[in-house]
Amino acid sequence: MMYRILLLVALLFSFNGAMHAQENADIVVNAEHKIAPIQPTMWGVFFEDINLGADGGMYAELVKNRSFEFTKPLMGWKSEGKVKEGNFLVINRGFESEKNPRFLRVSTESATKGSLGITNEGFRGMGIKKDLQYDFSVWYRQPVKGLIMHLELLSDNGENIGSAVFTPESTNEWKQGAVSLNATSTVAKGQFRIWFEGNGQIDLDMISLFPTDTWKGRKGGLRADMVQMLADMKPGFIRFPGGCIVEGHDLGVRYQWKKTIGPIEQRQQIINRWNTEFAHRPTPDYFQTFGLGFFEYFQMAEDMGAEALPILNCGMACQFNTAEVVPLHQLQPYVQDALDLIEFANGDATTYWGKVRIALGHPSPFNLKYIGVGNENWGPQYVERLKIFTKAIKEKYPSIKIVNSSGTDPEGERFEYLNKELRNMGADIIDEHYYRRPEWFLSNAGRYDSYNRKGSKVFAGEYAAQSDKTVSINNRNNWLTAMAEAAFLTGLERNAEVVHMASYAPLFAHVDGWQWTPDLIWVDNLKVYGTPNYYVQKLFSTNRGTHVVEITKNQLPLTGKDSLYASAVLDEDKGELILKIVNASGKQVERNLKIKGVKRKDDSLKMLVLKSDDLNTVNSIDSPMTVAPVESVIKSKGSKMKLLLAPQSLTVVRIALKK
Numbered sequence: 001m002m003y004r005i006l007l008l009v010a011l012l013f014s015f016n017g018a019m020h021a022q023e024n025a026d027i028v029v030n031a032e033h034k035i036a037p038i039q040p041t042m043w044g045v046f047f048e049d050i051n052l053g054a055d056g057g058m059y060a061e062l063v064k065n066r067s068f069e070f071t072k073p074l075m076g077w078k079s080e081g082k083v084k085e086g087n088f089l090v091i092n093r094g095f096e097s098e099k100n101p102r103f104l105r106v107s108t109e110s111a112t113k114g115s116l117g118i119t120n121e122g123f124r125g126m127g128i129k130k131d132l133q134y135d136f137s138v139w140y141r142q143p144v145k146g147l148i149m150h151l152e153l154l155s156d157n158g159e160n161i162g163s164a165v166f167t168p169e170s171t172n173e174w175k176q177g178a179v180s181l182n183a184t185s186t187v188a189k190g191q192f193r194i195w196f197e198g199n200g201q202i203d204l205d206m207i208s209l210f211p212t213d214t215w216k217g218r219k220g221g222l223r224a225d226m227v228q229m230l231a232d233m234k235p236g237f238i239r240f241p242g243g244c245i246v247e248g249h250d251l252g253v254r255y256q257w258k259k260t261i262g263p264i265e266q267r268q269q270i271i272n273r274w275n276t277e278f279a280h281r282p283t284p285d286y287f288q289t290f291g292l293g294f295f296e297y298f299q300m301a302e303d304m305g306a307e308a309l310p311i312l313n314c315g316m317a318c319q320f321n322t323a324e325v326v327p328l329h330q331l332q333p334y335v336q337d338a339l340d341l342i343e344f345a346n347g348d349a350t351t352y353w354g355k356v357r358i359a360l361g362h363p364s365p366f367n368l369k370y371i372g373v374g375n376e377n378w379g380p381q382y383v384e385r386l387k388i389f390t391k392a393i394k395e396k397y398p399s400i401k402i403v404n405s406s407g408t409d410p411e412g413e414r415f416e417y418l419n420k421e422l423r424n425m426g427a428d429i430i431d432e433h434y435y436r437r438p439e440w441f442l443s444n445a446g447r448y449d450s451y452n453r454k455g456s457k458v459f460a461g462e463y464a465a466q467s468d469k470t471v472s473i474n475n476r477n478n479w480l481t482a483m484a485e486a487a488f489l490t491g492l493e494r495n496a497e498v499v500h501m502a503s504y505a506p507l508f509a510h511v512d513g514w515q516w517t518p519d520l521i522w523v524d525n526l527k528v529y530g531t532p533n534y535y536v537q538k539l540f541s542t543n544r545g546t547h548v549v550e551i552t553k554n555q556l557p558l559t560g561k562d563s564l565y566a567s568a569v570l571d572e573d574k575g576e577l578i579l580k581i582v583n584a585s586g587k588q589v590e591r592n593l594k595i596k597g598v599k600r601k602d603d604s605l606k607m608l609v610l611k612s613d614d615l616n617t618v619n620s621i622d623s624p625m626t627v628a629p630v631e632s633v634i635k636s637k638g639s640k641m642k643l644l645l646a647p648q649s650l651t652v653v654r655i656a657l658k659k
């Protein structure tokens with residue numbers, strides 16, 4: 001259970017008839033004053049294949065380097081037994097098979113089980129679960145029948161915890177074969193071994209092992225526990241595939257969506273830019289198989305009822321790396337990729353890309369409404385490319401909303417330049433990023449109070465409070481960072497007229513394979529846990545409401561006065577008034593709460609409190625719920641209540657209303 005249910009009576013809130021607190025200390029919610037609708041997209045998720053987020057993470061494939069395309073073709077594999085020269089040969093077909101050039105040729109002479117084999121180490125080991133079925137598959141070519149393959153799941157200690165035999169047929173053409181294995185134990189760092197028996201030669205490619213407990217049971221699908229964490233947030237949108245991964249270290253390894261759809265063995269693997277990005281966190285075995293590709297991203301968004309928000313390369317590589325730009329006269333293919341993507345998502349059977357989607361098994365459109373052009377790009381070179389994209393997209397698809405980049409930082413010369421230019425261009429949505437210290441988040445809770453209500457809307461596209469500093473390996477997802485974000489999010493919510501989308505970044509990190517910290521959700525090969533930051537995000541997302549209403553103290557919004565930050569929303573669908581209040585001080589705070597313009601349905605109040613006495617508190621694999629919301633229902637009558645806010649807390653109050 002995500003929340004512990006407590007039934008308290010009347011301590012935190014109580015009818016205040018007897019109280020004589022001063023009017024000017026009251027928190028006043030005027031529910032009659034509906035400031036603006038809250039967009040269904042308000043709270044979403046940002047996905048990037050960083051920190052083993054996709055390969056080695058959400059994409060449930062257990063075999064690392066299944067098609068021998070890593071820079072070192074046998075990385076992740078170990079030969080076993082009495083290996084002689086020529087037993088294993090990596091063959092590169094080059095232009096004959098550009099998307100998947102390499103395969104492994106195995107030649108044996110009188111091999112017996114245990115005398116010649118290969119073992120795959122997985123991504124930091126393989127998470128294997130007792131009694132679960134694992135699906136092995138392989139592409140092979142064996143002109144003369146002669147070999148059989150003994151498959152073994154191995155425990156952390158190398159013991160056999162599941163086996164099967166695969167008997168390839170004789171075939172001159174590549175053929176796919178499959179067999180299943182059942183695991184007899186649960187291990188976090190298992191491996192997978194193949195012993196060869198017999199005489200002969202066999203070519204192997206796409207050696208794959210998948211658990212069968214994937215999200216929605218899809219074959220070759222996603223890790224269900226990780227996707228469930230996202231689904232639990234009820235996200236309004238899913239932004240994908242990043243992040244800097246969109247830009248690429250150079251243009252040659254930029255993200256190209258067309259290469260990520262269709263048969264898995266035809267999705268051309270490339271290096272992951274996070275493989276080499278940080279000298280202090282190198283990850284030489286990080287590549288992109290694109291097993292989680294654009295079709296799967298759209299499908300996942302659809303599963304969750306979230307809007308898909310794909311971000312495309314704008315003709316510029318990462319400006320922290322090579323900063324390559326494509327010359328303007330060669331930009332057309334990039335623009336075409338954007339137009340084709342919209343057709344892929346929304347087109348019918350009369351269109352080329354609509355037909356492609358239908359052939360992939362999705363006859364109805366994905367109803368794409370948003371597209372991002374560029375990730376963290378900046379400068380005049382971005383503006384001139386963006387203008388070309390915008391013209392082409394708006395001409396063909398006027399209703400598609402385009403997300404524009406405002407660069408890497410929420411202030412400074414680059415930001416000021418872009419913010420002005422983009423607003424002059426009439427940008428639909430401007431993506432702002434903030435990786436800042438907790439103090440910044442606390443002191444910026446009023447950032448959007450002065451933003452133009454009429455102009456471009458804001459996508460708070462990447463934020464995370466840094467307990468140390470950006471890119472430091474010492475950053476922790478502690479309660480201080482989460483509480484500071486919560487204070488900031490009240491500011492986003494109060495300004496729902498301006499802010500239409502918001503997402504924390506990065507989303508996932510593997511405890512043994514991360515490059516960047518902090519991250520919203522951490523995993524190992526078997527388990528997953530939400531950080532305090534996750535619970536903040538989830539509390540906002542699952543208590544979104546339909547309209548932001550006025551909340552003030554002394555007629556002013558609560559943006560840090562007396563260490564209080566607050567926002568209030570009406571949920572007209574559920575008939576509720578929902579308050580979110582952060583008390584960032586180390587003391588319990590008592591305030592009167594007055595609600596105007598609505599009648600309560602009953603005397604119950606639902607309280608969700610997230611807090612910790614120690615600002616350094618973190619969650620972990622072994623202690624995943626140290627900071628997690630505690631739910632209680634209290635009784636209190638009337639429209640004026642005494643409110644006791646715990647020290648260092650985020651409190652969500654839900655008040656049922658008469659229709």
Ligand code: AHR
Nearest residue numbers: 242243244245376505506
């Ligand atoms: O979230 C990690 C990185 O931070 C993203 O890839 C990039 O957009 C930002 O710099």
